[in-house]
Amino acid sequence: MIIHDASNGQLTLITQTDHSQLVGELAAHWGNADFAAPDPYDSVVRAAVFHDYGWLRYETAPLLNRETGRPYQFLELPFSQEQTDAYQWCIDWLTDIDPYSGLIASMHRTGLWKNRYDTMTHPSGKYDLKGLRPEIQALIDRNEDRQQRQRAELDETKVWTSYRLLQVWDLLGLYFCCQEPYDDYVEPVPTSYAGDRGTDVRMTMKPLGKGRVVFDPYPFNQRPLRVEIGCRSLPDANYADSEAFRQAYFQAEKDFLRYELVDSRG
Numbered sequence: 001m002i003i004h005d006a007s008n009g010q011l012t013l014i015t016q017t018d019h020s021q022l023v024g025e026l027a028a029h030w031g032n033a034d035f036a037a038p039d040p041y042d043s044v045v046r047a048a049v050f051h052d053y054g055w056l057r058y059e060t061a062p063l064l065n066r067e068t069g070r071p072y073q074f075l076e077l078p079f080s081q082e083q084t085d086a087y088q089w090c091i092d093w094l095t096d097i098d099p100y101s102g103l104i105a106s107m108h109r110t111g112l113w114k115n116r117y118d119t120m121t122h123p124s125g126k127y128d129l130k131g132l133r134p135e136i137q138a139l140i141d142r143n144e145d146r147q148q149r150q151r152a153e154l155d156e157t158k159v160w161t162s163y164r165l166l167q168v169w170d171l172l173g174l175y176f177c178c179q180e181p182y183d184d185y186v187e188p189v190p191t192s193y194a195g196d197r198g199t200d201v202r203m204t205m206k207p208l209g210k211g212r213v214v215f216d217p218y219p220f221n222q223r224p225l226r227v228e229i230g231c232r233s234l235p236d237a238n239y240a241d242s243e244a245f246r247q248a249y250f251q252a253e254k255d256f257l258r259y260e261l262v263d264s265r266g
Helices: 016-028 039-049 053-059 082-098 099-112 134-151 156-178 242-251
Strands: 004-005 010-012 184-189 201-209 212-216 225-235 254-263
Touching: 004 099, 004 156, 016 039, 016 053, 016 156, 016 184, 016 225, 039 082, 039 201, 053 082, 053 242, 082 099, 099 134, 099 156, 156 201, 184 212, 225 242
Parallel strands: 212 254
Antiparallel strands: 004 010, 010 225, 184 201, 201 212, 225 254
């Protein structure tokens, strides 16, 4: 669960699966004369669309943080074996449908605990591997072993480029989901599948108001690109327990946040 906004007495909430759908939409429209499109297209876009569906089970019964009276922001959720198992379920489910998609999604999941394998300089988030629970470390070890075997039969440069692109799309998804747009950038962003880091770029985002955000350079195949994110708004109350919160959440009207992504060159 992502708390997008908590102002004017309202909580605007976005599920991880709605975030995942936005990431997939960005991936589906990625590519133009300056940026290579996902390759193989179906598999990489599929990985982007469903990369966070390990949260699907949790979203059937989201929990309340009793200390704040609000739902848990996704990074604050206490450890549970059920959620760890759900991450593994998502990887296995997607691998069964498309092994390449499953590989990219698996690398994304394990990479989140390893600073995205040091592929991003901004924004970045560091996890203390020494502090990881043994259950998490076991999930990482098990999946990294399978990833290594899968990559041995593939073009590793292409696999890692697809992984890096998913990190860019995921960070852009968080950029739109976690708050209203603001001046920021993502770096490095691959422009090619050739594996030449010298062609990577810094991509800046600048809001213009009324939901419009300028990208420089512009990576999408539509100008402008209009995207929307499913959300729910409900009173920012001090809910007594998870059941009371879930009743308000499930009764809340579904809405959409809409943005228009535009090229700095007009």
